[in-house]
Amino acid sequence: MNTEIEREVIGIFLNHPEKTETSVVEQDWFVEPEYQHLFEAIRQIESNDFLDIYGKYNQLSRNPFDFKSVKRILNEAPPLSQLSNDVQLMKKTVHIREVNEAVKDYQLNPFRENEQKLLEALSKNETDDASDNGKLDEAIAELKDSMNHPRPRGVKTFNKLDFILGGGMYGSMLFTIGARPSTGKTAFSVNLAYEALMNDKEVEVDFFTLEMNKQEMLNRFVSRFTGVSSSTLRSKANEMSSILKGLINQSAEQIAQSKLRVYDGLETLGEIVRMVRKNASKTKQGKYLAIIDYIGLVKVPNVKDRYIEVGEVTRELKRLTNEFNIPIVALSQLSRGINRQDKTPLLSDLRESGSIEQDSNVVAFLHRPEKVDSDRVVQLSIRKNREGELADINFTFIGEEMTFKEV
Template identity: 80%
Template structure:
């Protein structure tokens, strides 16, 4: 069960009671009694006034609920465009509860009547899948809301990058960052995660690393936070002085208290997708980010053609961004052809192995060292595709031994 999704639906309906008669939602789909009773109270309310809904709730439920809690649900701004998707997730969760109950009952009592119940539940699976009717009602409603309410910002990282992206990394964004090896793409993704976590303590970050293990990734995060080189942390940590060791202890405590998760044992597309689905469905709206380092190493079983394999990866990641209204950052290697050109500025055609990367991504950026800048510490993020905004070149100072990117 997912309390945040159910709470989100109640919040949307408190703000948009006109949706009550139009949505395919049943009260018994709610897993949490208080949300089920609030939904019933809204249906029975005539005026849909908050006090009236609260009064109806108290008539229906024996469990007390503070009025301030109901008011808080209404005041938490949630995009109405999320409603159908959230309802579908609630419905799937209700189906899974019913299925698990039927399986458990049949295993405990394998009688023909219990087998029939199980078959009937299994037969419902096809009807649980979402159907898009093609209408624009919710998109129009969201646009109208934006005329009178402030538009929620995306997940904030670097100020200049946030500006180019129109307020940060927004929901439904697949953001691909391409680079040649040893350019600092893993370090840059560590900085993105670090900035997102430090700018908003509620943001959850799932970091999928397919090249390094958790210890190596931890060293890179601690290096970014303390300025101690990751090589020192790896081989000579015992030689650090007590002040630095204390700083490292504080940084590890900060990371443990944050909502960062690092996965180093998931290699297949199915494993990564399943993990994102589980965690994104539980996260608060606008508070989830996934980073994948890197898509060229993600495996798709039973697919031998690498071009097709990468295409499957990017299409599935793009579906996830739309389904859960989340941003996903995917790192990618650029082809070797760039090394043979006199002008080594990356182009969209340099994306390795699949044109689907460019096609499926909302934003494509390249991390490279600009030839016209006389400094080996300047790394440029060149945004060469941006569906929602402008193209741009953002210069960073990259201090490799400290894993630090700073906007110039």
């Protein structure tokens, strides 16, 4: 029975190699050594070409299955929809195996150390079995407690935005911000991170940039901290006065001591998901924010259809917000060309996938309102808000200083 489940999981992964990027399955979950080697081959090969995977598998294994056998596993695999159920069965089997091994070790050597290992194995198994029983007891208890004890609503940024969101960026929220090119979406996300860090020194911010490198992002953050233009930092830093140099050194040190992390080398969905999991799991509740700039550049290996790829990205980000009760801000680029008289962005303008609107708790658009006679006014128009009202928030955007200020 267990071997059959392992075979099914391997078959699904052979058909959908990209799922190994976000799956919780570990190599040592497989009892059959050849399934372990197949799993590792699938993870190591970025291509979805079966011949590439089989070639890597032959390098990893001393006694590999023949070509026809592996091809049969692929062809006889169940549909992708069965993966979640099979993974849960595998996980339960792994726990049972761990308990049995702990019992055997304790029977052979009934020492305190082995007794503790047995208790831990039993406790882990019980915790996983009862991870979600469908009851609302904990949610009801939390609601009752919130009526007697004030709780922070979420990560705070701009005052008006916090008010519209009901107190800040709350856990389980996927907040998508759409903008056309050159509107200032990266600068706005820098300001969100800046405000979050300044409002609460305990807040940790993971910033995933897929357009710029760390040096460019550092310049933007230093510009926001000091008001010195990022272009000056890039090309004329040596010409600045000693006072400005001292100010920049001070702000750079402040950034280094903050809980800001910038990632410029993680491009695939799996890499981003693993990093968020790693950091969010170690962060205090209500003290974590992830920003992704931007959705359209996140890659899902072996998925060629852009509509499907974007849908996979937004669904996985939404799962992360629920799993760790964290807010994630995801930027999305809108098309330049809008064939209508009123150029104000609409939900229908979200490019490439309806899943962006569907999976997001909040959708807002950053744009320059046509009725305002100033090129420095940028409006954040909230057009979807599951737990609150819709609104338009005006900002003064000083581009050379990377600064957004609420009007």
